[in-house]
Amino acid sequence: MFAWDFMQNAFIASTFIAITCGLVGVYVIAQRMSFLSHTLSEIGFAGAAFGLFTGIAPLDGMLLFTIGSSIFVGRLGTDESQRESSISAVSSLFIGLGILFLSLSNKSASYATNILFGSIIGISLQDVYQLVVLSALILISILLVYRYLNFYSYDPIGAQSQRLKTGFLSIYFLLILAVTVSIAAQIVGSLLVFILLTLPASVAQYLGNSIQKMIGISIGCALVGVWTGLYLGYLTNWPVTFFIALIEFLFYAGAYLYHRHSMH
Amino acid sequence: MTTKPLLKITDLSIAFRDRKLIQHLNLTVQPGEFLAIIGENGVGKTTLIRTVTGQRKPEGGTIQFDVPAKKMRFGYVPQFRNISEEYPLSMRDFVELNLLHLRPWLTKKEHQRVTNVLTEVGIENIDNTSMGQASGGEKQKAYLAQAIVNEPRLLILDESTASLDVEAKNELMGLVKKLNQQDGLTVLFITHDLPLAKKYADQFLLIRRNGQYEEKPIDQLDTTQDIQ
Numbered sequence: 351m352f353a354w355d356f357m358q359n360a361f362i363a364s365t366f367i368a369i370t371c372g373l374v375g376v377y378v379i380a381q382r383m384s385f386l387s388h389t390l391s392e393i394g395f396a397g398a399a400f401g402l403f404t405g406i407a408p409l410d411g412m413l414l415f416t417i418g419s420s421i422f423v424g425r426l427g428t429d430e431s432q433r434e435s436s437i438s439a440v441s442s443l444f445i446g447l448g449i450l451f452l453s454l455s456n457k458s459a460s461y462a463t464n465i466l467f468g469s470i471i472g473i474s475l476q477d478v479y480q481l482v483v484l485s486a487l488i489l490i491s492i493l494l495v496y497r498y499l500n501f502y503s504y505d506p507i508g509a510q511s512q513r514l515k516t517g518f519l520s521i522y523f524l525l526i527l528a529v530t531v532s533i534a535a536q537i538v539g540s541l542l543v544f545i546l547l548t549l550p551a552s553v554a555q556y557l558g559n560s561i562q563k564m565i566g567i568s569i570g571c572a573l574v575g576v577w578t579g580l581y582l583g584y585l586t587n588w589p590v591t592f593f594i595a596l597i598e599f600l601f602y603a604g605a606y607l608y609h610r611h612s613m614h
Numbered sequence: 615m616t617t618k619p620l621l622k623i624t625d626l627s628i629a630f631r632d633r634k635l636i637q638h639l640n641l642t643v644q645p646g647e648f649l650a651i652i653g654e655n656g657v658g659k660t661t662l663i664r665t666v667t668g669q670r671k672p673e674g675g676t677i678q679f680d681v682p683a684k685k686m687r688f689g690y691v692p693q694f695r696n697i698s699e700e701y702p703l704s705m706r707d708f709v710e711l712n713l714l715h716l717r718p719w720l721t722k723k724e725h726q727r728v729t730n731v732l733t734e735v736g737i738e739n740i741d742n743t744s745m746g747q748a749s750g751g752e753k754q755k756a757y758l759a760q761a762i763v764n765e766p767r768l769l770i771l772d773e774s775t776a777s778l779d780v781e782a783k784n785e786l787m788g789l790v791k792k793l794n795q796q797d798g799l800t801v802l803f804i805t806h807d808l809p810l811a812k813k814y815a816d817q818f819l820l821i822r823r824n825g826q827y828e829e830k831p832i833d834q835l836d837t838t839q840d841i842q
Contacts (some may be wrong), residue, residue, distance in 0.1 A: 375728060496718040503713040504703055508760060511690040513668055559704040559744045 360590075362468045363478045364537050364576040366485035368546065369479050372569030373492060374530040375551030376561070377523060380503040384548045385422060385434075390439050390531045391543035393419050396444040397532075398465040398540065399451035408465060409480065412535060415444075416528035424524040468539035468591040471583070477536070484533050491526055499523065500561050537576060538591045544590075546572050549598040556609035571601050618680045618727075620645045620768065620800050626675035630661050638823035645767075648791070650811035650832065651684055653821035660693060662821070663770055664694070686768065689761030693772040693804075699751060701746035708745050711761045716841040731759045733788055745778045751782035758789065762799075769793065770802045775810060783807070787814045808837040828835070 351357050384446050394412040402413025419440075426436045452462050466473070473481075492499060501509040502519045510516050534543045545579040550571035551564070558564035583590035621643040628635050635658030644648055650836050664670050666677055667688055679686045701709075709728050713720060720728075732738040735755040740748070745756060754774055761769060771790065775783040791814050793799045805811050811818060812835050819829045 465842075493718055494716070497711075501714065505695070505708065505760075506697055506713050508690075508693050508711065508757075510669065511667070511692045512688070512714075514714075555702050559702055559742065560707045561703070562701065595632050598719075 351581070356473070356583060359473050359475055360580055361577070363473050363481045364470055364542065364575065366482050367533050368576045369534065369569050370485040370488050370530055370571035371534050371546035372450050372550050373565055373570035374526060375549075375572070376545045376554060376564050376568050377440060377499060377503045378527065378547055379551040379555050381523070381528070384544060385437060386525060387547050388544055389423055389437050389444075390416050390420060390528055391535060391540045392441045392448075393423070393444045394532050394535050394543075395465055395540040396448035396451065398450040398535070399455070399462075402461055403451040403455040404463075409439070409477070409532060409536060412532040412540070412584065413529065413586045416532050417525060419519055420524040420528035424520060430550050464539070465535070466539050466541045467589065468535070468537050468542065470537045470590055481533050481536060482490055484529055484535055488533075488599045489530055489547070491522075495519065504561070508526055517550070530603075538594055542591055542595060545595050545598050546575070549602050550575065553598075553605040556605040571598065575601070617645060619643060620647075620680050623666070624678070626677065626827075627657055627673045628663075628665050628828065629673045630658065634825055635661055636827065639644065639827060641819060641829060644678075645799060645800055645828055648801045648803065648814065648816045650815035650818045650835075651821070652806065652808065652811060652835075654823055655806075657821045659821060660772055663690075663802065663804065664770060664782060666837070667770070687764055687766040688765035689769040690725055691757045691761045691771045691774045693756075693776075695753075697745050700746060700748045703745055704742050704755045705733050705748065705752070705759075706732065706741040707715055707744060708730045708736045708756050709763050712763050715834060725746070728763060731763045733761075734784075734793075734796045735759045738815055742806075751779075751785065754778060754782070754786050755789070758786065762793065764784045766799070768790065768800045768802065770804075771804070772804045775805065775807060782838075783810060790814070808835060808839070810836065812837050 352361070352444025378384060384573065391397060394416045397412040398408035399409040399411070400415065404411070422525055423440060426440065498519060499512060503511070506516060512585035531543050534546045538545050550568040553571050554568035558567050575594045578597055579590045579594035582588070582593040623641040625830040626639040627637050631839055651662070653659055661670070665672050667690060668683055677683070706728060709731060710720060713724055729738065732741050735758055737752060737755050737759065740752065745753060748756065757774065769790070775786055778786065787810060790801060790803070794801050803811065803815060812832055815832045817828060817829065818832050818835050821827045
């Protein structure tokens with residue numbers, strides 16, 4: 351299978367993306383931002399469609415839209431009383447915009463399918479470089495504030511009372527999340543970003559009781575998911591995204607049942 | 615010879631939104647003092663503490679420590695924490711959160727310090743239990759351990775005993791008193807529980823609804839007055 355360049359590219363890119371999503375996902379779950387990451391991915395869809403329309407790369411379009419809107423969307427997410435309605439409104443608007451840009455760009459329907467559901471097999475070497483650099487940037491950004499981000503994510507009230515700059519950390523993490531959503535969408539598509547961003551981390555939350563263990567479990571689940579997904583996709587010619595979704599779902603269901611069983 | 619006060623508050627006025635709370639407060643807290651801050655709900659006790667710790671600015675007056683404010687090490691146990699049943703972190707990991715530096719990992723010495731603090735508050739045997747599964751008293755001990763892991767000079771407890779039964783209250787306050795007496799830790803203890811304040815504190819600051827206040831030795835506290 352590795353005789354094919356496109357499979358090598360796919361494996362390298364997915365490995366980096368899985369590590370990034372596994373790590374970032376732990377903080378998404380801790381900060382209860384699953385819903386927000388989904389909205390960012392819908393904004394990313396509009397960005398990718400905008401990229402097709404204007405002739406820039408879809409990933410660049412996604413980065414432009416997600417980074418540009420992340421702080422605004424983060425603000426919506428903090429006001430709990432209005433969170434659901436305001437986030438739904440923003441999602442609707444951006445999905446609508448995405449459809450408009452796709453229609454105006456006169457591209458075939460397969461472009462839309464790729465953006466929405468992922469297209470890791472068709473990834474070029476140049477895309478791989480870009481994804482690896484972005485993943486490395488995210489990993490370094492988290493490492494730089496690792497202990498501060500841990501405190502802020504797992505005990506925001508305690509962090510605030512210790513005079514941590516929680517406002518800065520919130521914006522910093524939203525930017526990290528925006529980039530992560532954009533690169534995760536390259537494998538599983540913008541509609542299914544939470545497969546890699548929230549399911550492995552949810553499994554980790556059920557099974558781990560320290561941040562390091564949770565990060566390990568989350569990255570492990572994400573890696574097994576994408577590697578097995580690519581392999582099964584190669585064997586069967588079925589969509590890779592389907593297999594990744596199935597594997598992560600099975601991990602989640604198993605962890606959930608184990609957790610419930612051990613609680614009683 | 616007089617020692618320099620650890621905290622000196624001069625002519626402090628604070629307000630919450632448009633409502634004036636404390637007016638012209640003058641207060642000194644000596645190193646090793648155990649001060650109970652009491653008053654009805656809404657008189658500004660927590661706002662006062664948030665002002666002292668630099669989380670908000672005062673409307674007037676000054677707050678001085680015996681070191682520059684940024685160098686002052688606080689241990690703060692806030693009033694509310696959102697630790698649900700599903701909360702995954704172990705007690706040890708929860709305490710470790712407050713060890714903050716750019717280096718991602720902890721040194722052996724820091725691990726040992728966490729173990730010492732867990733032992734000091736009596737939860738070293740359940741350090742691997744998740745916070746979500748701990749009892750109210752155990753959680754409070756973990757909060758206390760997290761607050762003191764940085765070896766603070768000033769420990770602030772904001773209604774930390776409010777949700778506990780009598781036995782757990784006394785156990786927690788006994789620990790705080792031990793830290794106060796053995797290690798010379800200065801304590802500010804916000805509470806509604808007058809008998810508990812009388813039992814453990816040295817001084818009290820009573821803040822009244824009209825912004826007036828009185829500060830006296832604890833033996834002058836009338837525990838029969840209604841401050842609910």
